[in-house]
Amino acid sequence: MTYDVVIVGAGFSAIALTINLLRTLPPSACIAVVGDDPGFGRGTAYRTEFHLHRLNVPAARMSMFPDKPNDFVDWLRRNGKPVFAEDFACRADYGLYLRDTLAALLRNRQRADVDFIKAKAICCTRREGSELVFNLDSGTMLRASNVVLALGVGSAGLPAAAAELPLRSRERVIENPWRLGWLSRVRPDDEICILGSGLTMIDQVLSLREHGHRGRISVLSRRGLVPHGHLARRETPEPPVLPNSGDISGLLRAMRQQVKQGAPWRAVVDGLRPQTQALWQSLTREQRSRFLRHGFAWWNIHRHRIAPEVAARFGALVEDGTVSVHAGYIKGMTGEGDRCRIDYRPRGTDVSASLSADWVVNCTGMERAGIAHSPLLQAMRDGGMLATDPLGLGICVDQRSQVLGPDGGRQAGVYAVGALTAGQFWEITAVPDIRAQAQDLSVVIADEVAKALPRAAQRA
Numbered sequence: 001m002t003y004d005v006v007i008v009g010a011g012f013s014a015i016a017l018t019i020n021l022l023r024t025l026p027p028s029a030c031i032a033v034v035g036d037d038p039g040f041g042r043g044t045a046y047r048t049e050f051h052l053h054r055l056n057v058p059a060a061r062m063s064m065f066p067d068k069p070n071d072f073v074d075w076l077r078r079n080g081k082p083v084f085a086e087d088f089a090c091r092a093d094y095g096l097y098l099r100d101t102l103a104a105l106l107r108n109r110q111r112a113d114v115d116f117i118k119a120k121a122i123c124c125t126r127r128e129g130s131e132l133v134f135n136l137d138s139g140t141m142l143r144a145s146n147v148v149l150a151l152g153v154g155s156a157g158l159p160a161a162a163a164e165l166p167l168r169s170r171e172r173v174i175e176n177p178w179r180l181g182w183l184s185r186v187r188p189d190d191e192i193c194i195l196g197s198g199l200t201m202i203d204q205v206l207s208l209r210e211h212g213h214r215g216r217i218s219v220l221s222r223r224g225l226v227p228h229g230h231l232a233r234r235e236t237p238e239p240p241v242l243p244n245s246g247d248i249s250g251l252l253r254a255m256r257q258q259v260k261q262g263a264p265w266r267a268v269v270d271g272l273r274p275q276t277q278a279l280w281q282s283l284t285r286e287q288r289s290r291f292l293r294h295g296f297a298w299w300n301i302h303r304h305r306i307a308p309e310v311a312a313r314f315g316a317l318v319e320d321g322t323v324s325v326h327a328g329y330i331k332g333m334t335g336e337g338d339r340c341r342i343d344y345r346p347r348g349t350d351v352s353a354s355l356s357a358d359w360v361v362n363c364t365g366m367e368r369a370g371i372a373h374s375p376l377l378q379a380m381r382d383g384g385m386l387a388t389d390p391l392g393l394g395i396c397v398d399q400r401s402q403v404l405g406p407d408g409g410r411q412a413g414v415y416a417v418g419a420l421t422a423g424q425f426w427e428i429t430a431v432p433d434i435r436a437q438a439q440d441l442s443v444v445i446a447d448e449v450a451k452a453l454p455r456a457a458q459r460a
Contacts, residue, residue, distance in 0.1 A: 229311025
């Protein structure tokens, strides 16, 4: 079957674009959404049912629609969950909100047709003209005029040292912690070592406590930096006074100076948000690379903060010694019966240290290569249909989210949304950024579909 638009993916980026296309495409259009995740649109983040897995953005800024800012808050209240605008809602509730928002649009008879296809796209080729052809692992073939890649990025793999562990110990190493079945195997007093100290680590610590775990938890990352918390009431953003130079050191120095002069650092960081994408695009590749090497970890803990209640609970576990955070570089991993020993060099020293645990949990973040998780993206790269970002931030796209080939030329009818486009937009993983990108891209695609309608009528 031939579709006007094929969306490949089943997470938030895919549902955001689907919702926006249902609002912009004519009723004569047809859409296919291809993904193998049964919880379409909820993805890993919004599928959780644990009440302490909270959004990292206040409810008032989580509407699916920029032109209806109170939509999520109103949904919560209609469903018996009254909240204030600055409250941090449960991520499970946000997943249900997305489901209900899509369902309401699908009930409208005057809309584009949508087929949800549970399969994995494994190959994409271009036929004569602009038609794109997908092969699915189910054996089905789809044709499309426009394709949107909404596949996100994969999780970073385990350190190479883990491969040296004997099989008995490898069974105690959790490569993907979101496969929550492992939690049921953890005994209350087991010792845990979590590799990585970001948002995923916070989620896993809280999940362990919810499942009755009371043992010690060691957290090991290269810098030992943990996300900061939001304040209960948001400070008014203060746009930073930035120098005319696009030098990354000058930008960071100006922000620090503003904080030293009395501006709350959260207000300065939030005030930078409207300028972040433009600032990123003004940097040279060398400046971007330098920021990723030296400033990225600090940016993450200040920019991507956690809900106040979550911060308080995690802070209490650190304070009472249940959780200890270590900064260092892994040198090796060895098995000790059912346990694992992680040898590491503490940051800033030449000595050696070790941690011993019943379980080792990989929370090291997202893969830097950007496409290693997707056979489709790799096949498209090998076929010359896309180019990977030189710094490992997904794939190359232009300002309209149109995919670029190895020669820098635009790939007709091929687009991408979400984290895959971080090389162009940088700040493109949070809901407020993705919803704006999805809205803009839906307008671009609707224009392309409208242009094609007269040609299709002539062929008929």
